Amino acid sequence: MVGERWPLEPLQPERPSATATRWRFADGAGELQFVSSVTEPFCATCDRLRLTADGQLRTCLFAETETDLRGPLRAGASDAELDAIVRAAVLAKGPGHGMADPEWTYTGRPMSLIGG
Numbered sequence: 001m002v003g004e005r006w007p008l009e010p011l012q013p014e015r016p017s018a019t020a021t022r023w024r025f026a027d028g029a030g031e032l033q034f035v036s037s038v039t040e041p042f043c044a045t046c047d048r049l050r051l052t053a054d055g056q057l058r059t060c061l062f063a064e065t066e067t068d069l070r071g072p073l074r075a076g077a078s079d080a081e082l083d084a085i086v087r088a089a090v091l092a093k094g095p096g097h098g099m100a101d102p103e104w105t106y107t108g109r110p111m112s113l114i115g116g
């Protein structure tokens with residue numbers, strides 16, 4: 001719809017796992033980006049992790065489980081032990097947010113409580 005009024009040209013994604021599709025206004029006035037994470041999921045190429053301010057590692061913004069790093073850190077875990085915890089969390093990462101499933105409900109900590 002935007003392109004009908006202001007012609008757009010597609011731009012290459014910033015990297016293969018980029019979240020946004022990028023467009024440039026043909027008149028050079030600027031760029032436009034869309035993050036269509038629900039209607040066009042890009043979970044298959046997601047390489048994101050989030051460490052919350054309270055030391056919880058999340059492998060998906062919509063994860064319902066978190067991996068505690070604060071406890072092991074405060075208990076003096078070694079780098080190798082922390083590495084193993086992070087790797088185990090990443091290996092257990094699910095295939096995506098699952099919102100396309102009509103039965104999908106969310107019971108985890110919402111993004112508003114983890115900083116975005």
Ligand code: SF4
Nearest residue numbers: 043046060061096097
């Ligand atoms: S919903 Fe989760 S798996 Fe999908 S792109 Fe976002 S953070 Fe990655």
